[in-house]
Amino acid sequence: MTDADSPWLIVGLGNPGPEYAANRHNVGFMVADLLAERMGGRFKAHKARAQVVEGRIGPPGPSSRRVVVAKPLSFMNLSGGPTTALRDFYKIPVANIIAVHDELDIDYGALRLKLGGGDNGHNGLKSITKSLGADYHRVRFGIGRPPGRVPVADFVLKDFSSAERKELDYFVDRATDAVEALVLEGLERAQSTYNT
Numbered sequence: 001m002t003d004a005d006s007p008w009l010i011v012g013l014g015n016p017g018p019e020y021a022a023n024r025h026n027v028g029f030m031v032a033d034l035l036a037e038r039m040g041g042r043f044k045a046h047k048a049r050a051q052v053v054e055g056r057i058g059p060p061g062p063s064s065r066r067v068v069v070a071k072p073l074s075f076m077n078l079s080g081g082p083t084t085a086l087r088d089f090y091k092i093p094v095a096n097i098i099a100v101h102d103e104l105d106i107d108y109g110a111l112r113l114k115l116g117g118g119d120n121g122h123n124g125l126k127s128i129t130k131s132l133g134a135d136y137h138r139v140r141f142g143i144g145r146p147p148g149r150v151p152v153a154d155f156v157l158k159d160f161s162s163a164e165r166k167e168l169d170y171f172v173d174r175a176t177d178a179v180e181a182l183v184l185e186g187l188e189r190a191q192s193t194y195n196t
Contacts, residue, residue, distance in 0.1 A: 007066040008183050009092045011083050013101040013124040016073045024143045025156040028100040034176045035069045048085035049073050058184045065183050077123035080131030097136040106142030109171040110196040111178050114138050115187055141175050
C-alpha cells in the first residue's frame with residue numbers, strides 16, 4: 001500500500017550527458033524533464049548523485065501530492081544507489097517510488113503501468129531491485145525490439161529514428177500523464193486509462 005501523506009519519488013531512468021540525451025534508453029529522463037516543466041521546477045544537483053526537482057502535482061488543495069522527480073547521474077546500470085539514497089533522504093516508502101523506463105518487449109509508444117515484478121533484463125531496474133527489492137511501481141515505455149540482428153545494447157543506445165521522433169513528443173506527454181495519474185488516482189485507475 002502507498003502512504004498517502006508521504007511524498008512520491010519519481011525516478012526517470014537514463015544515462016547522463018548530452019551524447020545520450022536522445023537515446024531510446026533515456027526516455028525516462030525525457031518524462032522526468034516534462035514532469036519538472038509541468039511543475040514549474042528546475043533540476044538541482046543533490047548529494048545522492050542525482051538531479052532533483054521537488055514540487056506538487058495535481059490541482060491545488062488537499063488532493064495535490066508532494067513529489068520528488070529525480071534523474072540519477074550514476075549511469076543506468078548503477079541507478080539503485082542514487083534511488084536508495086533519495087529514498088532515505090526524503091523518507092519515502094518503497095510503494096511510493098515510480099521508475100520510468102524504456103521497455104523492449106512493448107511496441108513503440110505503448111505503456112504498461114505495474115507494481116513489482118522482474119527486471120526483464122533491464123539494467124536500471126536490476127540495480128534498483130537489488131537495492132530496494134521489487135515492490136516499487138514501474139511505468140514501462142515501449143521502444144519495441146531492434147530490427148534484424150541489431151544487438152540490443154546498440155539499439156537502446158541509439159537515438160529514436162526519424163519516423164519515431166514524429167510521435168515521440170506525444171508519447172512522452174502521454175507517459176507523463178500516466179505518471180501523474182498513478183500518483184493522484186492510484187494504480188488500478190491509471191492502468192485502466194493508460195495500459196495499452
